[in-house]
Amino acid sequence: MVVATSFILLSVGSAAFLSESTLNYLNYYPALGKIQYQVDGVSVVQGSNQSRIDSHVIVANPTDYRGFRLGYVVVVMFFKVRDSNVTLFGGGAPPRQEELLGGQLGAHSMVSSDVIFELNPQDATSFASFIKSYDGRVIASVTLTVEVITFLVTVYGRESYTVTRDLPLSPS
16 A cells, blocks of 8 residues: 555656646747846946946846756947047957856846956056046947856757947946
8 A cells, every 4th residue: 555655646746747847848948039138237346446347247037947057248348439439449359358157047037247347557547548538428338248058058058148238337
C-alpha cells in the first residue's frame, strides 16, 4: 500500500512539474521579443571634478517567462551640442564601459544598475571644458547593449539587444 501511494504521489508531482515547465517554455519565444532595456539618465557624479559620468540602465522582463539570466551590459557614449554638429568623443573610440549584471531576470521583474565611466585626466579636462563652453545644451548620445542568457546558450549563444538614445546631460 505504501509503495502504491508513493508511486501515485511521485507521478502526480512529476506531472505537475512537467506541466509547469511546458507552460513556461511556451512563453519563451514570445518573451524574447518583449524584453525592455534602456538608459534613462546620464549625469556627472557629484564631487568628481567631471571625471565620473553615471548612466542609469534598466532591463525588464514584463512577461510570464522565468529563466532569463543577465550577462554584460555595455554602454558607449559621446556628447554633442543640441542643434549643432559639435561633438566630444564622437570620433574614433568613444568612452565604453562594460559591467556584468549577472543574476536572474525573472517573470515580471526589473533590474537596474548605475554604469559609471571613469574618465582619464586628459578626457576629464576636455569634458569639463566642453560642459563649461556649452552649458545647458550638452546631450549624451548613448548606445546600450544588453546580453541575455537563456537555456539555449550552448546552441544559439547569448542574445544581444541594442538601443541608442540621446539624453540630456543632468547637471552635477
